[in-house]
Amino acid sequence: TGSTRPQRILRAVQKNSTRGSPCSVVNAIDDYCKHKEWAMNVGDEKGIIVDDVVLELKPITVLELGTYCAYSTVRIANLLPPEAKLITLEFNAESAAIAREIITWAGLEEKIQLIIGASGDWIPRLKEEFGIETFDLVFLDHWKDRYLPDTKLLEKCGLLKPGAVLLADNVICPGTPDYLDYVRNSPRYKSKFYRSHLEYTQEEDGLEHSVFLGMAGRGAE
Numbered sequence: 001t002g003s004t005r006p007q008r009i010l011r012a013v014q015k016n017s018t019r020g021s022p023c024s025v026v027n028a029i030d031d032y033c034k035h036k037e038w039a040m041n042v043g044d045e046k047g048i049i050v051d052d053v054v055l056e057l058k059p060i061t062v063l064e065l066g067t068y069c070a071y072s073t074v075r076i077a078n079l080l081p082p083e084a085k086l087i088t089l090e091f092n093a094e095s096a097a098i099a100r101e102i103i104t105w106a107g108l109e110e111k112i113q114l115i116i117g118a119s120g121d122w123i124p125r126l127k128e129e130f131g132i133e134t135f136d137l138v139f140l141d142h143w144k145d146r147y148l149p150d151t152k153l154l155e156k157c158g159l160l161k162p163g164a165v166l167l168a169d170n171v172i173c174p175g176t177p178d179y180l181d182y183v184r185n186s187p188r189y190k191s192k193f194y195r196s197h198l199e200y201t202q203e204e205d206g207l208e209h210s211v212f213l214g215m216a217g218r219g220a221e
């Protein structure tokens with residue numbers, strides 16, 4: 001039986017990056033996915049936008065939905081302040097196993113808590129089981145039809161405080177129309193679109209940056 005794409009990505013990381021160097025891990029994955037085999041990492045072009053958002057916001061608690069091979073996990077965690085923590089949810093055990101190896105190789109296991117499970121099951125448990133008050137930043141990059149239900153679940157569970165940022169990948173390609181409609185029209189969010197391209201291609205894509213304003217106002221019904 002052949003290898004899986006995540007296994008090939010891990011091998012590329014171990015071959016072409018330096019242990020303990022998150023930057024070299026990110027570069028190794030980008031090189032592999034640019035020249036050998038496309039994969040659904042946020043990538044280097046959109047990645048620069050993610051970097052800018054993280055450096056500007058200086059989040060202390062971060063949630064990522066959809067770890068996959070931990071490309072964005074490593075990219076974001078590398079830029080966090082020393083005391084910050086990132087929780088990432090991944091429900092595919094094979095992907096999670098590869099992600100854990102890549103996180104450890106990058107030397108970021110202290111900053112990152114990888115949970116194997118579905119966002120819908122785990123979001124309601126994060127306060128209780130991980131002592132989370134609220135998230136400063138949520139990076140959405142899992143199944144595209146789950147962005148909206150999981151955003152509403154985060155609201156319901158009181159995991160967002162005014163000023164919290166939702167940063168959503170792929171709002172153009174593959175697209176997340178119901179999520180975009182919600183964050184752009186709800187009084188609970190101030191939303192803006194960062195135009196870019198689908199990772200490693202010339203296709204149109206972009207990130208939606210939405211600041212949570214609180215549950216008050218018309219949306220309180």
Ligand SMILES: CCNc1ncnc2c1ncn2[C@@H]1O[C@H](/C=C/CNC(=O)c2cc(-c3ccc(F)cc3)cc(O)c2O)[C@@H](O)[C@H]1O
Nearest residue numbers: 040066068089090091092095117118119141142143146174
């Ligand atoms: C059930 C929902 N809850 C979830 N909870 C935890 N983990 C979840 C969940 N959903 C999905 N996942 C995991 O996130 C990952 C899924 C990500 C989905 N991403 C995409 O489909 C995606 C797809 C493309 C894309 C774009 C153009 C194409 F032609 C082909 C693909 C580009 C991207 O940047 C993408 O992010 C997997 O590892 C999956 O196991």
Ligand SMILES: [Mg+2]
Nearest residue numbers: 042141169170
């Ligand atoms: Mg994506």
